[in-house]
Amino acid sequence: MEMTWRWYGEGNDSITLDHIRQIPGVSGIVWSLHDKVAGEVWEEERIKEVVNQITSKGFSPAVVESVNVHDDIKIGLPSRDKYIDIYIDTIKKLSRVGVKVICYNFMPIFDWTRTELYKELPDGSNALFYEKNVITDDPKAMVQRILDGAGDFTMPGWEPERMAKLDDLFKSYEGITEEKLSDNLKYFLERIIPVCEAYDVKMAIHPDDPPWSIFGLPRIIRSRDHIKKFLELVDSPYNGLTLCSGSLGPNLMNDMPAIIREFHDRIHFAHIRNVKVFENGDFIEVSHRGQEGNVDVYEVLKAYHDNDFKGYVRPDHGRHLWGEEKNCRPGYGLYDRALGIMYMLGIWDSLDKRKIGK
Numbered sequence: 328m329e330m331t332w333r334w335y336g337e338g339n340d341s342i343t344l345d346h347i348r349q350i351p352g353v354s355g356i357v358w359s360l361h362d363k364v365a366g367e368v369w370e371e372e373r374i375k376e377v378v379n380q381i382t383s384k385g386f387s388p389a390v391v392e393s394v395n396v397h398d399d400i401k402i403g404l405p406s407r408d409k410y411i412d413i414y415i416d417t418i419k420k421l422s423r424v425g426v427k428v429i430c431y432n433f434m435p436i437f438d439w440t441r442t443e444l445y446k447e448l449p450d451g452s453n454a455l456f457y458e459k460n461v462i463t464d465d466p467k468a469m470v471q472r473i474l475d476g477a478g479d480f481t482m483p484g485w486e487p488e489r490m491a492k493l494d495d496l497f498k499s500y501e502g503i504t505e506e507k508l509s510d511n512l513k514y515f516l517e518r519i520i521p522v523c524e525a526y527d528v529k530m531a532i533h534p535d536d537p538p539w540s541i542f543g544l545p546r547i548i549r550s551r552d553h554i555k556k557f558l559e560l561v562d563s564p565y566n567g568l569t570l571c572s573g574s575l576g577p578n579l580m581n582d583m584p585a586i587i588r589e590f591h592d593r594i595h596f597a598h599i600r601n602v603k604v605f606e607n608g609d610f611i612e613v614s615h616r617g618q619e620g621n622v623d624v625y626e627v628l629k630a631y632h633d634n635d636f637k638g639y640v641r642p643d644h645g646r647h648l649w650g651e652e653k654n655c656r657p658g659y660g661l662y663d664r665a666l667g668i669m670y671m672l673g674i675w676d677s678l679d680k681r682k683i684g685k
C-alpha cells in the first residue's frame with residue numbers, strides 16, 4: 328500500500344507539507360483545487376502550481392480528492408453533457424501531471440453529514456458526531472449547524488453559496504429514485520471511463536456517508552450489494568472504489584473485511600477510520616485502534632495485506648487532540664491522523680514480517 332495524507336492546500340489548511348514530511352511512511356499527498364465548485368473548469372496553471380508544491384517536498388501527487396460531480400449530472404438534466412465534457416477535460420489535464428486516481432462521490436446535495444463537529448469523547452478529545460434523531464425533517468437547521476461549526480473554513484460540498492439554494496436543489500431532485508440516480512451514474516461512467524482507460528486515470532467512487540438515506544434523498548453506494556451493482560454498471564478496472572471503512576462502518580451490517588476481500592481488485596484508494604456505533608444508531612469517530620470502536624482496523628488491513636494491496640491508503644478523519652480544534656479543519660487535525668498512520672503501518676509491517684517468516 329502507499330500511505331497518503333489529505334491536504335487542503337497552502338493557506339487553506341492548518342497543516343503544512345513540512346509537518347506531513349515528519350510523519351513516517353507518507354509518500355503521497357491527496358489534493359484538489361478546493362476553491363472549485365462542481366462543474367468548473369480546472370486551469371492547467373492552477374493544477375501545476377499545486378503539483379509543484381507537492382512534488383518539491385518529495386511527495387507524489389497521484390491522488391486527487393475530489394473532482395466533484397455537478398448536480399445536473401446526478402439529476403440527469405440535458406445540461407449534463409456540458410458538465411461531463413468539463414469533467415473529461417479535467418481528467419485529461421490531471422493525467423498529464425501524473426494523477427492516477429480520482430476520488431468522487433455521487434451523493435445528492437449533501438456530501439458527508441454529521442450533526443456535531445466537536446463532540447467531546449470521554450478522554451477529553453473531540454470528534455465528528457452523528458445524532459440520528461437530529462436528522463429528521465429540516466435540512467436547513469442541520470446545514471446551519473454545520474456551517475456555524477466550520478468557522479472560517481469552507482468545507483467541500485458545504486459551500487455556503489450552494490447551501491443558500493437548498494430549496495431549489497431539493498426541488499430539482501424530486502422524482503429522482505435510487506434507480507434513476509443509478510441510471511444517471513451509468514450515463515456519466517459510460518462517457519468518462521473510456522477516457523480514463525486511454526489516459527490511465529482510475530475513477531474511485533466514495534461510498535455514501537452515512538450509509539443510509541437522509542431527508543428522503545436517494546443513496547446508492549452504501550452496502551456490499553450496492554457496490555456490486557455499481558461495479559457492474561461499467562465493468563472496467565478503471566471504474567473502481569474509494570473504500571471508506573468510516574463511511575460504511577456506521578451500518579453494522581457492512582462487513583468491511585469481507586467487502587475488501589471480495590472487491591480488492593477494484594479498490595484503488597482506501598480510507599481507513601474507526602467509528603463507535605451506539606445502540607440507538609448514533610455514531611462518533613474514534614481513534615484508529617480497533618478496540619475503541621466497531622471497525623476492526625486490524626482485520627481491515629489484513630484483508631488488504633492478504634490480497635497484496637498496492638493501492639493508496641489514507642487515514643480518513645481523526646479526532647481533534649490537545650486543543651488543535653481551535654484552528655484545524657473539522658476531522659482533519661494533525662495528531663490523530665498521524666497516530667492512525669503509525670497504528671496502520673505498525674500492523675502492516677507486522678503482517679509483512681509474518682508473511683516472509685521473520
Ligand SMILES: [Mn+2]
Pocket residue numbers: 533571573574598643
Ligand atoms: Mn472517507
